[in-house]
Amino acid sequence: MNFENSLAFAEGLDHIDPLRDFRSEFYIPPHQGGDAIYLCGNSLGLQPKTTAEVIAEQLASWRQFGVEGWFEGSDPWISYHRRLAGPLSQIVGAKPEEVTVMNSLTINLHLLMVSFYRPQGKRLKIIMEAGAFPSDQYAVESQVKYHGFNPEEAIIEVAPREGAYLLETGDIINAIRAHADEIALVLFSGINYYTGQVFDMKAIAKAGHEAGAIVGFDLAHAAGNVPLRLHDWEADFACWCSYKYMNSSPGGISGIFVHEKHFGDDQLKRFAGWWGYKLNERFKMTQGFVPEAGADGWQVSTSPILLMAAHYASLQIFEKAGGINALRQKSEQLTNYLEFLIEQINQKTGKEKFKIITPKDIDQRGAQLSIICTQNGKQIFDYLMQNGVIGDWREPDVIRLSPVPLYNSFVDVYKAGTLLAQAAAKY
Numbered sequence: 001m002n003f004e005n006s007l008a009f010a011e012g013l014d015h016i017d018p019l020r021d022f023r024s025e026f027y028i029p030p031h032q033g034g035d036a037i038y039l040c041g042n043s044l045g046l047q048p049k050t051t052a053e054v055i056a057e058q059l060a061s062w063r064q065f066g067v068e069g070w071f072e073g074s075d076p077w078i079s080y081h082r083r084l085a086g087p088l089s090q091i092v093g094a095k096p097e098e099v100t101v102m103n104s105l106t107i108n109l110h111l112l113m114v115s116f117y118r119p120q121g122k123r124l125k126i127i128m129e130a131g132a133f134p135s136d137q138y139a140v141e142s143q144v145k146y147h148g149f150n151p152e153e154a155i156i157e158v159a160p161r162e163g164a165y166l167l168e169t170g171d172i173i174n175a176i177r178a179h180a181d182e183i184a185l186v187l188f189s190g191i192n193y194y195t196g197q198v199f200d201m202k203a204i205a206k207a208g209h210e211a212g213a214i215v216g217f218d219l220a221h222a223a224g225n226v227p228l229r230l231h232d233w234e235a236d237f238a239c240w241c242s243y244k245y246m247n248s249s250p251g252g253i254s255g256i257f258v259h260e261k262h263f264g265d266d267q268l269k270r271f272a273g274w275w276g277y278k279l280n281e282r283f284k285m286t287q288g289f290v291p292e293a294g295a296d297g298w299q300v301s302t303s304p305i306l307l308m309a310a311h312y313a314s315l316q317i318f319e320k321a322g323g324i325n326a327l328r329q330k331s332e333q334l335t336n337y338l339e340f341l342i343e344q345i346n347q348k349t350g351k352e353k354f355k356i357i358t359p360k361d362i363d364q365r366g367a368q369l370s371i372i373c374t375q376n377g378k379q380i381f382d383y384l385m386q387n388g389v390i391g392d393w394r395e396p397d398v399i400r401l402s403p404v405p406l407y408n409s410f411v412d413v414y415k416a417g418t419l420l421a422q423a424a425a426k427y
Ligand SMILES: *Cc1c(COP(=O)(O)O)cnc(C)c1O
Pocket: 104, 105, 106, 107, 133, 135, 136, 189, 193, 218, 220, 221, 241, 251
């Protein structure tokens, strides 16, 4: 599409946007009597207006039934998580039984590594991207230590080439091949949080399996942002949070995926709890853990129903909007428009004020653009924030902006571009 840098053009795009009405289903934080320009869905998605209502329904069940709410009411809590697994499995490209919701993300990463990081002999290493989200780094480091290994030796990090910000798929594959006989686990994010780069998960899964390793993904920045095909790619496991692109409340419940090929494996170790016990016999409360079939067998603790309700409210909106593919179409346009406006600033000033490190190739990015400010970055970011653009700042010089198709408009993006141009002129 040929974009134009004008309010009328942005309004025109909003006018023909089939998803434009979804914005009114969210609370947009206010700024000086109007709406803030919220471009921070990569960090915390906005609150759907239905969330309070859906949570209130469960509070009402609790009021009315007390403990009987587990089995009474229109959606008994005992199987409430299954209502989420259907829509969620569509978002991540899985079968419903391969998906469940439980705990929070880093906890789930640990639990899944208990099952799927199984060092044996020389095959003990974990290969991952350099510059992974800190929580993932700490989780991996502590898992490796837990097994008695030295992180310096047991963790292989694949880094971008000298002077580059992004990883080449070929370099990832080559690194996996080069260490084929010593890696137990290939663990990558779906999208790197800092650069916004989407990794080629299909190719990584294939290379990992050819090397004889297990392959897992952390999809915190990918789930609800880009279409995924976890089942077809044959990922062994994955986990993600629901509070970034899935708008399901701060610290909201996390999702996991376990590929069905592992369902029959009774050698898999797990850190078990009663909520993962075979449902139809759970309340016999007998000795000896017998897991429920599918991903549900990884649950540990009693379902946090209010968090699940918040997630359910959001998943209903995803379905109503026509699913992740419909959202992705608009998302590509929104992000392309933001990129266009930023490139215009560089062209007009004749300087590279802003350097976008996120890939130009739309298949290698989601909603987010990560923008290096070549000078006075912090002042530029503060100027945006003072003028109602909510993005986020990552040391030393990166602004991350993520227009989200459910609640951002092309006018939002246009206004953010205008403010960036003003900031660039000022600083
Ligand atoms: C956001 C994010 C997390 C956060 O994990 P929590 O356990 O929810 O705090 C972890 N990993 C990645 C890759 C993330 O993007």
